[in-house]
Amino acid sequence: MSSRERVLAAINHEEPDRVPIVIGASNATGMKVAPYRGLKQLLGLDGEDRYIYDWPELGTVLPDEPVLERLHSDVRGVFDSFPAATIARNRARPAHSPFVDDWGSGQIEIEDGTWYPAVHPMADATTIEAIERYAWPDMDDPTRVAHLHDEAARLAADGQYAILATPWLLFPFERAFAMQGLEQFLMNLAAEPEFAEALLRAIAERCKTLIGHVLDELGDNVDIIKIGDDLGTEQSLLMSPGMYRRILKPIHADYIAFIRQRTNAKVFFHTDGDVFDLLDDFVEIGVDILNPVQSGSGKLGNLAEVKRRYGTNLAFCGAIDTQHVLPMGTPDQVRAEVRRAIGTLGPGGGYLLAAVHTIMNEVPPENVIAMVDAAVEFGRYQIRD
Amino acid sequence: MADLPGLSDAVEAGDRDGAVALTAAAIAEGVTPQAILDAMTDAMDAVGEDFQANLIFVPEMLVAARAMRESMALLEPVLVRAGIQPEARAVIGTVRGDLHDIGKNLVAMMWRGANIEVIDLGTNVTAEQFVAAVETHRPNLVGLSALLTTTMPSMGTIVGALRKTDLGGARIIVGGAPVNSEFAERIGADAYAGDAGAAVVVARQLLGLGAAGGGSAAPALGNAAT
Numbered sequence A: 001m002s003s004r005e006r007v008l009a010a011i012n013h014e015e016p017d018r019v020p021i022v023i024g025a026s027n028a029t030g031m032k033v034a035p036y037r038g039l040k041q042l043l044g045l046d047g048e049d050r051y052i053y054d055w056p057e058l059g060t061v062l063p064d065e066p067v068l069e070r071l072h073s074d075v076r077g078v079f080d081s082f083p084a085a086t087i088a089r090n091r092a093r094p095a096h097s098p099f100v101d102d103w104g105s106g107q108i109e110i111e112d113g114t115w116y117p118a119v120h121p122m123a124d125a126t127t128i129e130a131i132e133r134y135a136w137p138d139m140d141d142p143t144r145v146a147h148l149h150d151e152a153a154r155l156a157a158d159g160q161y162a163i164l165a166t167p168w169l170l171f172p173f174e175r176a177f178a179m180q181g182l183e184q185f186l187m188n189l190a191a192e193p194e195f196a197e198a199l200l201r202a203i204a205e206r207c208k209t210l211i212g213h214v215l216d217e218l219g220d221n222v223d224i225i226k227i228g229d230d231l232g233t234e235q236s237l238l239m240s241p242g243m244y245r246r247i248l249k250p251i252h253a254d255y256i257a258f259i260r261q262r263t264n265a266k267v268f269f270h271t272d273g274d275v276f277d278l279l280d281d282f283v284e285i286g287v288d289i290l291n292p293v294q295s296g297s298g299k300l301g302n303l304a305e306v307k308r309r310y311g312t313n314l315a316f317c318g319a320i321d322t323q324h325v326l327p328m329g330t331p332d333q334v335r336a337e338v339r340r341a342i343g344t345l346g347p348g349g350g351y352l353l354a355a356v357h358t359i360m361n362e363v364p365p366e367n368v369i370a371m372v373d374a375a376v377e378f379g380r381y382q383i384r385d
Numbered sequence B: 001m002a003d004l005p006g007l008s009d010a011v012e013a014g015d016r017d018g019a020v021a022l023t024a025a026a027i028a029e030g031v032t033p034q035a036i037l038d039a040m041t042d043a044m045d046a047v048g049e050d051f052q053a054n055l056i057f058v059p060e061m062l063v064a065a066r067a068m069r070e071s072m073a074l075l076e077p078v079l080v081r082a083g084i085q086p087e088a089r090a091v092i093g094t095v096r097g098d099l100h101d102i103g104k105n106l107v108a109m110m111w112r113g114a115n116i117e118v119i120d121l122g123t124n125v126t127a128e129q130f131v132a133a134v135e136t137h138r139p140n141l142v143g144l145s146a147l148l149t150t151t152m153p154s155m156g157t158i159v160g161a162l163r164k165t166d167l168g169g170a171r172i173i174v175g176g177a178p179v180n181s182e183f184a185e186r187i188g189a190d191a192y193a194g195d196a197g198a199a200v201v202v203a204r205q206l207l208g209l210g211a212a213g214g215g216s217a218a219p220a221l222g223n224a225a226t
Helices: A003-011 A033-042 A065-070 A084-091 A128-133 A148-158 A172-180 A182-191 A193-218 A241-262 A276-285 A303-310 A331-345 A365-378 B004-013 B016-028 B033-052 B058-081 B102-113 B127-137 B149-163 B181-186 B196-207
Strands: A075-078 A106-111 A114-119 A162-165 A224-228 A266-270 A289-291 A315-320 A351-355 B088-094 B116-120 B141-145 B171-175
Touching (some): A003 A162, A003 A351, A033 A065, A075 A148, A128 A193, A148 A193, A162 A193, A172 A182, A172 A241, A182 A193, A182 B058, A182 B102, A224 A241, A224 A289, A241 A266, A276 A303, A303 A315, A303 A331, A315 A331, A331 A351, A331 A365, A351 A365, B004 B058, B033 B196, B058 B102, B088 B127, B102 B116, B102 B141, B102 B196, B127 B141, B127 B149, B141 B149, B141 B196, B149 B171, B171 B196
Parallel strands (some): A162 A224, A224 A266, A289 A315, B088 B116, B088 B141, B141 B171
Antiparallel strands (some): A106 A114
């Protein structure tokens, strides 16, 4: 069974030969540079570090093929690009000065090599006029997607791996808080709901425009398309289910419908935190794959209940804890975590093993190896019973 | 006639204009500043309880705190003239290496809502800055926040540095996404607070303070790691 066949079986809720592994194919399933360098050292590989979106400030690597092969990754990512003008502007800026993206939001450097989103161009906006006046990015800029067709065609011709398309942060809610700051936007959701909804809609329209171009370029050469919006915290949700259903859910529903009209690829929805109380909503609006299944948070930690109630409608990608087990656990504890996730989410297919979000800099490379090797060992379906 | 229940309702609902107007009216009518303050702290107590019970979420908590903050701007000079002091003082910050501040800000807001004076050191705060702030402000509470797993060791370093100084009885509370009570205990903090509502409850337990509204002080509960 090829990696691609393995992934397709799993996301179609059938048992493949083993649980597929997703690593390195997007930011949320990716790896920061320190564990990556550690892995290359362990494997005796060298070569320059490359970054997804060609974006060192984000710090998530584009792993070389030999590393992806050693990690048994069954998926390969295809990424959009910042507009050429944005890349040129940032390359020409003084070292250590803020990185500002095409939307006008950006990161500042806290200490050498550590960047944090702190540039919010619409922080003070509360009116519809401010939305109309804003200098929004050109989503039709062809340099965003010019490389995509050939890259995906090459992967598809090879046929070995499932193709996950991950255009950068085409997430309406997360973009809104990039534009305003999280606190400011959450306050506007409560106090200025008409403005907040108009901002979300203005952003969502632009997300749709770009994802439309991405899908046009990919044609049939895509198996999974990633969108999302972080909606949870470790304990609960960032907003009430009522507020989600009133303001954001219709926007997500329209967005997913737009995608479904253009592709047969599965919709992979990334949303951090304990989103258990929204899972029925996600099923209703057409989410196929839930990521990252933050297993250390609230009700989502009850993986058995998640699988029992939603396993026929949702596939799951993630669930391997990145807050405690991967950074602080021993390789044996990592193996136990993998075994638990596979034993709970794996039966009947519908599970792709991945870390809950990016593998951060403090994760020992030995734990990354332990995670994927345990997945190969415990994920084999024919010996499950 | 002054409408203190109305003021409580306005703060709780995050109605900043209503809360400010009712505060101004109450001050103008000569209502005792303590009674006006109690109306606000009662409201924030209800906000904290509703938040912990998942009846309201972060957006509603933020706008309630904003309504109180804007009303307090009117009330503070009156409180000062009347010689009314906050019940306690806290120093708070997001630890070195981390700029995430919404959790820290929510705790600061809720502590202020509980009539605790808060000195907010901001984000990316070093051990030296925490120690200096403790020496300068002599707080009853020190709050440390972190979102990134990467910065958890920094939290341990800061607690270690604080323990080596004369804390003057100040109690250390830690919180943030990757933090839990076992971690709090391991690094030598006095308590862990899981969210901004819990931070008020834990602070009151550690300091032996009663709930808002002029109720009698509860006995100290000692180490209240939850």
